[in-house]
Amino acid sequence: MYNKFPDAKILDVDLTSGNISTRVLPGEIYRLYPGGSALGLYLILQEMDPKVDPLSPENMLVFSVSPLTGLPVSGTSRVTITTKSPLTGTIGDSQAGGFFPMHLKANGWDSVVFRGKSEKPVYLYIDGDKAELRDASNIWGKVTGEAERIIKDELGHEDIEVAQIGPAGENLIRYACIINMCNRANGRNGTGTVMGSKNLKALVVKKGKGLRPYDPEKFKEFSKRVVNMIKDNPSIQGLGEFGTDGDLEGFSDEGFLPTKNWTTGYFPEGAKNITGTTMAETILKGRDTCYGCAVRCKRVVEVPGVVDPLYGGPEYETAAAFGSYCGITDLTAVCLANQLCNMYGLDTISCGATIAFAMECYEKGILTREDTDGLELKFGNEKVLPELIKKIVYREGIGALLAEGSKRAAKEIGKGAEELTVEVKGQELPAHMPQYKPMVGLIYAVNPFGADHQSSEHDTFLTLPKDSLPIQRLGKIGTYRTYDNPFEIDEDKVRYAFDTQCFYSILDTLNLCQFVWGPSWELCGPDEILELCKLGIGWNTSLFELMRVGERRINMMRYFNAKAGFTKKDDYLPKRLFEKMPDGPSKGIQLNEEKLNEAKELYYEFAGWDKETGNPTESILRKLSLGWLL
Amino acid sequence: MKIVVNGKPRTVEPNTTILELLRMEGYDDNWVGVWVNKKQLLQKEYSTYTINDEDEIKIIRPLGGG
Numbered sequence: 001m002y003n004k005f006p007d008a009k010i011l012d013v014d015l016t017s018g019n020i021s022t023r024v025l026p027g028e029i030y031r032l033y034p035g036g037s038a039l040g041l042y043l044i045l046q047e048m049d050p051k052v053d054p055l056s057p058e059n060m061l062v063f064s065v066s067p068l069t070g071l072p073v074s075g076t077s078r079v080t081i082t083t084k085s086p087l088t089g090t091i092g093d094s095q096a097g098g099f100f101p102m103h104l105k106a107n108g109w110d111s112v113v114f115r116g117k118s119e120k121p122v123y124l125y126i127d128g129d130k131a132e133l134r135d136a137s138n139i140w141g142k143v144t145g146e147a148e149r150i151i152k153d154e155l156g157h158e159d160i161e162v163a164q165i166g167p168a169g170e171n172l173i174r175y176a177c178i179i180n181m182c183n184r185a186n187g188r189n190g191t192g193t194v195m196g197s198k199n200l201k202a203l204v205v206k207k208g209k210g211l212r213p214y215d216p217e218k219f220k221e222f223s224k225r226v227v228n229m230i231k232d233n234p235s236i237q238g239l240g241e242f243g244t245d246g247d248l249e250g251f252s253d254e255g256f257l258p259t260k261n262w263t264t265g266y267f268p269e270g271a272k273n274i275t276g277t278t279m280a281e282t283i284l285k286g287r288d289t290c291y292g293c294a295v296r297c298k299r300v301v302e303v304p305g306v307v308d309p310l311y312g313g314p315e316y317e318t319a320a321a322f323g324s325y326c327g328i329t330d331l332t333a334v335c336l337a338n339q340l341c342n343m344y345g346l347d348t349i350s351c352g353a354t355i356a357f358a359m360e361c362y363e364k365g366i367l368t369r370e371d372t373d374g375l376e377l378k379f380g381n382e383k384v385l386p387e388l389i390k391k392i393v394y395r396e397g398i399g400a401l402l403a404e405g406s407k408r409a410a411k412e413i414g415k416g417a418e419e420l421t422v423e424v425k426g427q428e429l430p431a432h433m434p435q436y437k438p439m440v441g442l443i444y445a446v447n448p449f450g451a452d453h454q455s456s457e458h459d460t461f462l463t464l465p466k467d468s469l470p471i472q473r474l475g476k477i478g479t480y481r482t483y484d485n486p487f488e489i490d491e492d493k494v495r496y497a498f499d500t501q502c503f504y505s506i507l508d509t510l511n512l513c514q515f516v517w518g519p520s521w522e523l524c525g526p527d528e529i530l531e532l533c534k535l536g537i538g539w540n541t542s543l544f545e546l547m548r549v550g551e552r553r554i555n556m557m558r559y560f561n562a563k564a565g566f567t568k569k570d571d572y573l574p575k576r577l578f579e580k581m582p583d584g585p586s587k588g589i590q591l592n593e594e595k596l597n598e599a600k601e602l603y604y605e606f607a608g609w610d611k612e613t614g615n616p617t618e619s620i621l622r623k624l625s626l627g628w629l630l
Numbered sequence: 631m632k633i634v635v636n637g638k639p640r641t642v643e644p645n646t647t648i649l650e651l652l653r654m655e656g657y658d659d660n661w662v663g664v665w666v667n668k669k670q671l672l673q674k675e676y677s678t679y680t681i682n683d684e685d686e687i688k689i690i691r692p693l694g695g696g
Contacts, residue, residue: 234658234659465672468660486690
């Protein structure tokens with residue numbers, strides 16, 4: 001039976017002129033770019049020159065959901081921001097969850113495009129079909145919790161969701177983020193910086209009703225079945241009980257927890273203190289969730305007088321970035337740093353990593369107390385974190401340098417500081433060591449928007465048995481081999497990296513939570529995603545169509561980057577990653593640089609990209625219905 | 631019986647299954663990879679495979695994060 005694919009409704013906001021208009025993208029086109037950064041890129045590539053300055057009015061900032069957003073089942077409330085990143089200079093991409101995405105879609109919008117720059121601080125308020133730019137001068141400068149309170153008071157009700165920047169975005173810190181619910185972050189790539197450059201404080205939506213499924217009866221059964229699946233999935237149960245931070249101590253026990261600016265993988269003095277189990281036993285106040293989701297992986301923590309539950313608790317990445325990266329063993333200090341980032345709107349990974357870089361510079365005498373305004377930036381000194389984070393937010397003293405991110409800061413510092421950065425394309429690495437997970441390392445290198453750990457499946461899952469659910473699911477996208485260690489680099493692993501990258505790209509297009517939906521260990525696998533599309537919006541799709549969607553998005557990103565001047569020479573990994581692990585359980589293990597480079601060349605072949613440049617060829621673009629780019 | 635688990639010597643009673651060994655080693659669930667003498671077991675074999683003397687056993691738990 002034929003069902004017309006829904007049209008996309010787009011709100012277009014010109015901040016320079018104040019004009020607001022709407023347009024509709026017909027379903028037959030939307031089906032090729034069904035949400036997320038696929039839709040964002042489609043809109044951007046129609047009209048924006050990839051060479052624009054990311055902080056200029058010419059940069060477009062696009063919020064996108066998907067045709068599935070707000071369906072009444074776990075893991076469908078996500079929003080993607082697409083823009084040119086001021087941190088990397090590449091296309092920028094970041095997702096966030098919560099309730100904001102669902103309510104944006106509930107107002108009838110698939111995408112909101114911001115262009116230009118407002119003369120004065122404004123926020124956009126959406127109530128159904130109506131959208132108006134409102135004066136934000138009384139909330140400019142306010143932290144997220146305070147700003148949200150003022151907006152609610154001004155509008156006279158609590159029935160809103162707010163996606164906003166904090167002072168970090170206003171002050172154009174390169175890794176400023178967009179926060180909703182005061183604790184959900186479109187964290188990476190400096191999307192908040194772009195928002196700040198436009199004098200845009202917030203996008204506010206009136207709460208509405210979730211999406212009514214195409215087949216409500218069958219969808220209800222499907223949704224219940226999804227909830228029932230939790231009891232058979234230990235990974236999901238673990239996420240609910242201990243959050244993403246549950247495995248932190250395990251990483252250190254293996255010797256692969258990035259520690260002291262990635263100089264080691266072993267953190268015996270501190271891992272236990274900052275892991276999810278300890279959080280659950282001490283300061284955890286509750287488990288929060290996103291719209292419709294039964295997993296409940298979000299942490300709510302409280303330390304009376306110090307850490308406010310409003311700003312949420314740290315994820316694994318944050319616990320590593322402010323914990324092990326900085327040699328800090330104090331959980332309260334880590335939670336406070338997380339809170340400050342959510343208050344001021346800073347990416348916790350880039351912030352923690354940049355501070356860790358500065359700490360190593362200090363330890364090596366490259367930075368002195370005179371440079372650091374008297375702050376003793378030694379590994380383990382948690383006392384410096386609050387003051388240093390605020391210095392970064394307000395660009396004071398050493399903060400002005402660190403506000404630019406570790407790559408730019410290193411260039412400015414000189415004296416060998418550039419040897420100490422751990423970044424790809426200017427984005428600091430997340431806390432998964434390529435020495436342990438080489439295919440994660442490969443994707444760090446080739447990912448269009450810098451190092452990202454949520455763009456492919458990790459090597460470690462290939463150690464599970466052949467009859468396990470994750471491996472059976474991976475069989476549907478052509479992965480059959482299992483390994484007795486995660487360290488191997490061979491052709492099958494590269495294929496796994498590429499194919500799961502395409503699969504994760506589907507998730508970031510359809511704006512599905514990558515814990516609930518995925519190709520292997522997640523709560524729901526490929527079969528359930530097809531069922532979601534069919535019962536949710538009457539879209540009788542296939543894994544073939546979806547993998548094409550995913551591959552198309554990656555190629556659009558790579559095309560954007562090529563036009564912005566990027567080539568395969570930008571697909572590097574930091575030198576430090578190829579040194580032998582120095583101590584602990586992983587002592588002596590080394591990521592083989594030659595093998596990884598061979599893997600990269602094979603990846604480009606699998607992707608169908610040009611051997612010399614690493615960029616999409618005309619034929620691959622045409623194959624993916626992207627001939628209009630030529 | 632003397633066996634080796636992840637490079638470390640262990641002593642187990644005769645007729646111990648892999649599943650029992652996993653619980654003894656602190657693994658609460660079966661989402662781990664198990665190799666016995668370099669051969670990977672299927673998950674369904676964990677409750678039926680009986681450990682033999684001098685078996686060399688490798689157990690790997692995939693670590694996630696996020």
